[in-house]
Amino acid sequence: MSRIKGFCCNYTLSVEPEALKGEGLIPEDVDLERIPCTGRLEVPELLDAFTQGASAVFVVGCQIDKCHNLSGSRRASKRVAQVKKILEELDMDPGLVEMFFAGRGETEPVVEAARIMASRAGAGSRPE
């Protein structure tokens, strides 16, 4: 497993993740997975990413009031919040999991999210 695991929905990222790596926009150790909707992500999937070796995990969903599936990114953000609490219980930095929001087809917020999380994973401390 790559050091950083990212999930984004089809509507926030319109290009293949590998293309972003090819252009050097996101770090090589970021594994970005496109899924139909971030609302289908469950807490265990996010936790299991850490167990399988990720140092940081992030989710990029639609703008919360403009989700293609109405409430998908809202659901995802609640689950990310739940994972943060679990990380705290395990004495882990809750900043190592994060929810980001992006407009439809906007690549830049996804790239920015990947860079932020790579930085957090590298720093191993709470985000600014």
Place this chain on the structure above:
Amino acid sequence: MIIAERKTLKELLEMVQGCNRIMILGCRGCVAVCSAGGDKEVSILASALRLGLSRQGKEIEIQERTLVRQCDPEYIDPLNEEASDFDAVLSMACGVGVNFIADRCEDINVLPALNTTFYGANLSSGEWKEMCAGCGACVLHLTGGLCPVARCAKSLSNGPCGGSQGGRCEINPDVPCIWQQIYDKLSRLNRSDEMKNIMPIRDWTQAGHGGPRRRIREDLLP
């Protein structure tokens, strides 16, 4: 329904120390409805424990399973065989389920994953409130359906204490005085005069102070 909440992960990790194989056992009864111990919570706890254990450099086999109920023999008894190879069964049922497994499965090491908290109602998604104390001597017909045993901090039987101010309980300004609410309710029903009737001294033996309670309906016995 019975309301419960998960114990801390630190407590649970401590409980399963020394185990090589555990079964996390959910219940699709009350604890599933209050999102404490159903299928989803079993899955979350399994992942959380795996992560916690991996951070300790440990790995144990965790099997996830959920029963229809953990308070009926037909679901519990098969565990005698099905869980015999596990070092522990981490039950996500209320305390009833944990006790019932302990009673009926002599060789199973059953551990509680939840703290059982109260009998409550679902106010809204994610919010529950205590409504009943299971005291065994219901007086709701005298109080407009509102329980002074469960919902008064002092379980008073004949009106509010001096700590009731502005319709609020002295223990916390966010807590309404149930005796104020009883008065308001009975007034709406034109029954407020009934509050002048003094309730007799309660028989608390029916509330469990006389030992574990048991109910038998002979017409249903096998």
